[in-house]
Amino acid sequence: MIRVPLRRAGLVVTAALAALLALATPAAAHGADAPDGTNYRAEATAVxxxxxxxxxxMVEAGGRLELTNTTGQDVEVLGYSGEPYLRIGPGxxxxxxxxxxxxLNRTIAGDTQLSPEAxxxxxxxxxRISDGPSARWHDQRTLWLESGPPPQVSxxxxREQRVRDWVVPLRAGDQSIEVRGTLDWVPPPDAYPWWVTATLGFLLIGAAGLVPAGTAAGVRALRGVGALLALGGLATVAFTxxxxLDAGAEGVGGLLLGLLTGQTWALLTGLGAIAAGGYALARREAADFTLALAGACLVLFAGAANPAVLSRSVVPMSGPAALARTLVTLALATGAGAVAAGLLRLHSAARAARHTPRHPRSIPATPARR
Structure with missing residues (x-):
């Protein structure tokens, strides 16, 4: 196995994470207005x-209202003063x-400065902003935008309870139409057990790095960490x-497009963790460093990027909220554990290299002169 000094490995990991952060900034800024979790459940109940x-x-954990019109006739969404706001139709x-x-609807908080022509x-x-039949937007009528909770929630x-019923008015020709929905308060879960589970998982996986690397037990430990890191990668891909899907993707084509445009770094992080886990299972050279780097990316882009999932009742994922919390906890535990195990093994290898005796070069004997 190639022995990489611990200090050099740490510098490379830090530099790689800094580069990933710099590259990911535009993508994160683009999708930053989708809530990472909330305790208010918004639902569209009827047209x-x-x-x-x-x-x-409702999509994006209730952060946006989606209207799809395939009737063959234009439908207008009315704004907050009853003015035409959106037009959705065959064109x-x-x-x-x-x-x-x-x-106002460009941000979820509605704090965008108005144009002078508004x-x-x-x-x-x-x-024209799209050639499809669907529009998605933040609508203040469907959201709770106050800094504090409603009086009944305070x-x-x-207790789960109704905050209000809401209505978004539409118009099709001379006909008035309404999108009706509800906004409910859903008590948040206790995040403490999830963080405890993630911490224990990190400690148990990281402890594998204490097993001597040059032994059969060390090989098994390396494979075990690799398998668990791959599991964390699979969890990240599933969560992504x-x-x-929660953002409104439909069909295989819509799913692939959404993954490549809105969740690129999270998807690459999960796939990278799977690949790094396979690399370790194959006992390839530099597997320790690969585990540490892939684990750091998993913690950063899959775990630390989604802490609200553990403490909010409504999460930005299609499916049960408990499943989303399980997937994020797996990413945190396996990613952090792989970092610890990989760095410990690198440190052990570097220390062993320093204490390995170096044999002096043999000097050829000078033939005796007669």
Whole structure:
């Protein structure tokens, strides 16, 4: 096995993480407005009156309302002053640049500065933003935007309860339509058991790095860490797929597009952990360093990037919230454990190299002169 000094390995890991952070910044900024978790569950319950081909649902943990229109007729979404805001129909999706909602809905907090041309009473100026039949947007009518909880929640935060019913008005020609929904408070889970589980997993996996590397037990320990890291990678890929589905992806093509455009680094991190685990299982050279690097990326991009999943009742993943917490906990435990085990093994190898006696070169004997 190639023996890499611990200090050099640490510098390389640090530099690699810094480069990954720098490269990931634009992607994180692009998707930063999707909530990582919340205790408010928003649901679209009905389109009234019902129209075949017109459907609504909440995506991104309730952070956006999605409206899909395949009726063959344009449908307008009305803004906060009753002005035309969005137009969805056979020609795609258009937004009214004169509507204040166009600017307010760009962030989930609604704190975007209005354009000087924003005027709900002005004649709409339509700008095409998509050629598909669906639009997704932050709608303040579906969200709880106050810094503190509602009075009824403050009085009894341990009980699930209705915050309000909401309505988003639509218009199709001369007909008025409503998207109706609910906003409920859901008490948060206790995050303590999940963090304890992640910490214990980290300690148990990291302890494998204390097993001497040059022994049969050391080989088994290396393979065990590799297998667990690969499991953490699989958990990360599963969580990433679930998050992409929660963001509204439909079909195989929509899923692949969502993974490649919205969850690129998380997906690469999971796949990298799987590859690093396989590398260790094969007992390849430099496996210790590979484990440490892949584990650090797993902790950073899959575990530490999603702490709200462990402490919020509504998580940004399609499927049970408990499953999402299990997947994030696996990523934290296996990633941190692989870092510890890999660095401990590197340190042991470097120390053994320093204490290995070096044999002096043999000097050929000078033939005796006669």
């Amino acid at each position: 009234s009156p019902a129209r075949p081909g017109l459907t609504a649902r 795609g999706v258009y937004e009214n640049t004169r509507s204040p909602a166009t600017y 005027d709900p009473a002005a004649t709409p100026v339509w700008q 009085a009894d935060p341990s 797929i679930g998050r992409t």
